[in-house]
Amino acid sequence: MSATASSTDPSPAPSLAQLYLGFAQISMSAFGGALPWARRVLVEDRAWLESDDFTDTLALCQFLPGPNIINLSIVVGSRFRGPVGALCGFLGLMGVPVILAIGLGALYGRYGQLEALRGIFAALGAAAAGLVITTAAKMAVPIVKRQPFVGIPVIVGGFIMAGLLRWPLPLVLVILAPASIILAWRLRR
Amino acid sequence: MKELAAVLGALAAQFAILSLLAFGGANTVVPEIHRNAVDVHHWMSDRDFANLFAIAQAAPGPNALITTLVGFKAAGIAGALVATIAFCLPAGLLVFAVIGVWDRIQQSPWRAAVQAGLGPVTVGLVAASAFLLTRGADRGIGLAAITAATAAIAYFTRLNPLWALGAAAVLGALGLVH
Helix, strand or coil: CCHHHHCCCCCCCCCHHHHHHHHHHHHHHCCCCCHHHHHHHHHHHCCCCCHHHHHHHHHHHHHCECCHHHHHHHHHHHHHHHHHHHHHHHHHHHHHHHHHHHHHHHHHHHHCCCHHHHHHHHHHHHHHHHHHHHHHHHHHHHHHHHCHHHHHHHHHHHHHHHHHCCCCHHHHHHHHHHHHHHHHHHCCC | CHHHHHHHHHHHHHHHHHHHHCECCHHHHHHHHHHHHHHHCCCCCHHHHHHHHHHHHHCCCCCCHHHHHHHHHHHHHHHHHHHHHHHHHHHHHHHHHHHHHHHHCCCCHHHHHHHHHHHHHHHHHHHHHHHHHHHHHCCCHHHHHHHHHHHHHHHHCCCCCHHHHHHHHHHHHCCCCC
16 A cells, blocks of 8 residues: 555455455456546445555556556555465456466457457447546545646646647657656645 | 467467457457458458457457457467467456546546546547437338337336347347337
8 A cells, every 4th residue: 555545444355265255356347448447346346455555556557658547456456465466466357367368369260250249349448438528527526636737737638739739759758857857846745 | 389379379369469459448449350360361251250340249248258259269269268368368468557547546637537538538429429320220110110129228217128128129030120
């Protein structure tokens, strides 16, 4: 846990089994993307992280290479229960989905026809996009309230660069991260 | 047998490298996975890849499942496991090492500034991906309504959003939304 949470003494650290089950719950809910479910389960359902802890941890995972939510499972697992905890989080997140994906891959290999499923995929994709909108809003609110003069310009800047201009992520990070850190440093209290 | 070993070796090497290049998650290296699987190694057709990508998006679990499916198509169950582990392990070990150092410097003032600075960047990127996903998914008024309704339910109510996803899937299966 990071500094902000340890001072308020949140719920007790989850056990290995709870870590496995928590991340399994994330992955089994995550139709069309895992990020919204990671926040919902870790922050809202199980209260293992506070909202800002979640954003900070995700920021770190985003800054390092590799699949973000998988990295998140490793970070959260290792903070609570060390290397074995990291393994439990990872296996919880990936175990069942990998088996399911192999099953779906085998079905696809045999039938190769997805036309019937196309309508379902399209509707699920639309709903999943709605969940990401909500996640962005829920992550933004505490940051904007606490540090509006850093939060608002940087969030808007990131949205414009990555969303509207579609710049590649490394470019966005190289420009925006130092600018934002310097801004936060100068405005720190 | 020898051929299988060669394919597994190619999968392991390719995905281990991509693991350390995937800044921003699995979807950022999808074009490279596509190039390798379709153009370089001829493990599958263009259409196969598009369909496997759709499966990886819709199936429960992280988007990194595209690596599992590509590995499975290339070399069966062994390929699926090799590709998945190769894609997760190098980046996982890196993040594990970094988090140890990061948590040890918890009190340093510049860590606080880095954190205060990176948080909004992350939110901006999530907002951007929400925008891009919405634009890609909402090809009609019905689909846009599903996006809006799901976002509203997830933001304003305590209802589990799985109900919204389930309702969307049913509407989609019945061919009611376009």
